[in-house]
Amino acid sequence: MEALKCLAVMLLVLLVRVNITQGQVATDESVRVAYTYQFASSISWPNESAIDTFRIHIFSANPSLLEAFESIAQKRSIKSAPVSIQAFSDISESVELLPNIVYVDNFRLTFLPRIYDQVQGLPILVISEENPRFDLSMINFFYSDRNRTNLSFELNRKNIEEQGLTISPSLLVISGSRADAAEVFKQQEERIREQQERVAQYLVQIEDLQQQIDSQSKTISKQSKNIEQKQFELANMQREIDSLNRNLDSLMFSIENQRVILASNDSVLKHQKLSLRAQSVTMREQERQIEERNAILKQQQEMVRAQQKEIEGQLAVLSEQQQQIVDQKRLLLLAVSTAVLALIVILLVFRSYKSKYRANQLLHMKNLAIEEQKNKIEMQKVEIEKQAKKLEEQNVNLESIVEQRTKDYRLAKEKAIESDKLKTSFLANMSHETRTPLNAIIGFAKLLAERGTQEDEEMSYLRIIMNSSYDLLRLINDIIDIAKIESGQIDVHSTSFNIHNELYSLNAIYTNILFSKEKQHIDLLLAEPQNCDSLMLYSDKDRILQVLKNLLDNAIKFTDEGKIEYGYKLKGEFIEFFVADTGCGIPNDQHKSIFKRFVKIQRGGEKLYSGTGLGLVISKNLVEKLGGNIWFESDTDKGTVFHFTIPYQSKGTPAARATVLSEDTISFKGKRILICEDDESSRKLLVQFCRMLNIDFVETANGEEAVACFIRDGNFDAVLLDIQMPILDGYGALKQIAKHNAKQIPIVAQTAFAMSNDAKQILNAGFSAYLAKPFLINDFSNVLKNVLKGKTQ
Structure with missing residues (x-):
């Protein structure tokens, strides 16, 4: 029975698993859309045969998700009905026809309470992303790991059935609670028991029929034996009659053949006699012709022998002539070689005499130069000896100076190492002693905020506590990073990662930050090159994200209206990242000092901006450590654009992302x-x-x-x-x-x-x-x- 349960679970998992074409790398959006279609197939609506069009309303800030829904809607239907996709940016927009499915992504979770009020009691399925409130959930997607690679979903059976919808058992086994799965298995076991009872009844009926068939088979067997006996006797009589007929036919055929043979033999004998006579005459004529041809052959053989003798004589003469020609060629070649050799010897002797004369002249001149050089060397030797004495005196003094300076250097180095250790220890202890209370402050504040039982004023206080705690944590991290940079402890750990996925995650994080800082009216835009969703970069992912976060934090800090846009561009051997805002800009007189430590933007007496002035210094050092460059353009009251480049390296082929349903049970x-x-x-x-x-x-x-x-x-x-x-x-x-x-x-x-x-x-x-x-x-x-x-x- 346990084996049957395991087999049932495996079959149900295969029924709801999403099929992705081989060789295709699926995105998170395409997987969510595929699951949505599978959910629709596994859930029944009241009077669903009367549904002429399945309507899906989407509340999302993700254009890729909308494109994925529209793309699959053109190719696939739901329960044999066409699919209509509508996107909404606000819950207050008017709707002519009620949807069958409402999809809410993690950027629009604040709409969920009002959506549930409007769909209460109606046959409408609500699907959400990363929804922390289980009471406002029917089907909810979430990531089961910190790296956001394993996509899973959870199901609230109670909320779905209250809408009048029916869930298939296979979907309950995969994503429902243990009680739901147990109930499904209990129903399956009851059905199996009913089938077993029916099978037992069928077996009893089959046994009765088998007994009747056995009885009839025995009767038929007896009758068959009698029939076989009679058939055997008739067959014996027929065989005897057939044998007699065959013998009679054989005798008649043999007699007729002998008559034909005798008549044939008479005619053949007569023909053979005539043929022998004609052949004897022909043979005599052929013998005469053979004798004549033999005589002609003898004459021709004598002629061939005479011609062979003549040819052999001619060959001997030719051989003698060829030997004479070879001897003459050898003599001629020897004479020519002797003449050439004599000429070469004469030329060599002449050249040797001429070069010898020149060499003597050069040797004489060199001897004179050597004498002069000798005199100069003697003079230089005396001068060098004088300088050597002076150097010996100076070396004695230098050795004592170098020894003293070496001792001073060692002491300074030991003090620097000790100071560096004390500094590192101080930073580690400071980090530990500040992070420990921050852990409790942030943790309990987050728990209070998630309960949602506070008044608006209390919620604002909690947001202030969390924002201030995160600001303090960021300050601690900046101090530690600047200390690491100054001591040369910044390390680079390169890995291969998908740029699109990381930038898309930043969009979700900073959308929430804008909301917490009450700047949700500012548009946060992600700009990327087309068809680069799977672009892989081999570099230090954490350091690149740290620079982007520093630049985005500054953009949010200095922007009160308009938009913030960030992204990247491919430029040859580099990838250029950018963060642009429509904030207050950087005054021209501060452009040169903006990358210095503790420098903050000053706007006269208009506004005082918080911060340590370390973020841009850290970003500049990190970018240069990664082999890139950072710069900016800014106009006062118009905004600022920061750029930084990273060498583009792609290591190997990216592995397919794990976008299948996680088996995290x-x-x-x-x-x-x-x-x-x-x-x-x-x-x-x-x-x-x-x-x-x-x-x-x-x-x-x-x-x-x-x-x-x-x-x-x-x-x-x-x-x-x-x-x-x-x-x-x-x-x-x-x-x-x-x-x-x-x-x-x-x-x-x-x-x-x-x-x-x-x-x-x-x-x-x-x-x-x-x-x-x-x-x-x-x-x-x-x-x-x-x-x-x-x-x-």
């Missing part, structure tokens, strides 16, 4: 984790995350308590260890837990250290994963899913 229900965190605020945040995700937990305040708890219990699915703790830190706790970790339970490090080698050091120490503070519930959930998936697979 990891559930946190029943999971149990050990939390070890010395900071009370961070520990409470982790506890709250666990409660929201239905995870059982045990909390400890230092490494020693965590080790004792693990040894005492050990029944955990994962362990979370803070790195910097009193009594026993995370590294020490890891070593002691590893001695008793026979089940290979994953251990995750959580820390506020953010220097370049921290992550590498943590993973090399043996931790399964790394969670950097500050982090949100999605980061916490994704890391746990990854380590638990690795454990259960």
Whole structure:
């Protein structure tokens, strides 16, 4: 029975899996559209046979999504009905006919409450993207990993059925809850039992029929034996009659043949006699002709022998003549060679005499020059000896000076190394001590904001808290980056990545930032070359995105009206990125100093802009580290355009993106984790995350308590260890837990250290994963899913 269940699940998965043409790289938009069509096929509408056109209304800021819907609508129908696609930018736009499906992307999630009010009780399916509210969800797409590569979806059965829609069992098994899947399997098992009962009844009827057939077969068998006996007797009689007839026919045929043969033999004998007579006459004539021809042949043979003798004589004469010609040629060649050799000898003797005369003249002149040179060398030798004495005296003084300077250099170098270590240690500690409280501030503020129970004024306060926290985090990161740049610790880690995907992700991030800063009236536009969706770049993705984020942050800061546009262009061996805004611009007198440290734009007494003045300095150093250049054009009160170039390198062929349905079926229900965190605020945040995700937990305040708890219990699915703790830190706790970790339970490090080698050091120490503070519930959930998936697979 378990095998039948597994087979059923595999068949249902194959029924709802999206087919993508081989050799084609699918985009996220095409996959979402394909899934939408599959959902429509797997859900039934009331009176759907009367639907003449399936209408899909789209609320999206993504033009690629609309193009994908319109493209497939021209090729495919839904339930044999044509498909109509309509795009809306606002919920208030009038609609003549009600849709069958409403699609809302992650840029228009604020429309969902009003959409649900309008479609309540109507047979309309609502599909959303990355919707955090399950109560306002029917079918929702989301990414199951931090890299946004595994696309999944979740289904709210209750909301769908309240709209009067019916979900197919295959879709419930794939994306519904465990209760939905169990109900489907229970229905399937009942149907199988009914079929088994019917089969048992059919088997009883078949046995009765088989008995009747056996009885009739016995009767038929007896009758067949009697018939066979009679047929055998008749066949014997017929064979005897046939044998007699054949013997009689044979005798008659033999007699007739003998008569014919006798008549034939008489005529043949007569013909042969006549033929023999004619042949005897012909043979006599042929013998006479043969004798005459033999005589002629003898004469011809004698003539051939005479001619052969004459030819042999002529050949002997020719051979003698050829030998004489060869001898004469040899004599002539010898004479000519002798004459040429004599001439060459005469020329060589003449040239040797002439060159010898010239050489003597040159030798005489060189001897005179050598004598003069000798005198000069003697004079220079005396001068060099004088200078050598002076140099010896100076060397004695230089050695003492160099030795003293070397000692000074070593001391200065040791002080510089010690200062660099102190500086690095100070930055690491400052980062840790600021990130730890920020983790609690951002985490709890995000939780309060997501509940949505606050008044508008309270929500604005929460936004101020989160924005200020992110600004402080950005300031810390800038200080650490400028310190790394000054100490030469900036490293480049090149990988191959899709430019379009990364820029598109930035659009979603900064759309939310504009909303949080109450600048949603500013248009954020992404400009790319045509047909470059799959363009791959081999460079440091994180550093390029850091530069783009710095430039976009500045554009938002200095722009109050208009638009912000960003993108890239292909220019030969380089890719040129740009960020353009319609803000206040940079005054001409500040153009030369804008890339210097701590320089901020000043507009007289009009407006004071916040910031450290480090973002552009960091961006310039990062771009130059990547082998590019950065510059800008700006007009006061018209706006600014920043450009920077990166060498274009494409390494290998890009792999196809993993856009199939993720099989991420990891559930946190029943999971149990050990939390070890010395900071009370961070520990409470982790506890709250666990409660929201239905995870059982045990909390400890230092490494020693965590080790004792693990040894005492050990029944955990994962362990979370803070790195910097009193009594026993995370590294020490890891070593002691590893001695008793026979089940290979994953251990995750959580820390506020953010220097370049921290992550590498943590993973090399043996931790399964790394969670950097500050982090949100999605980061916490994704890391746990990854380590638990690795454990259960």
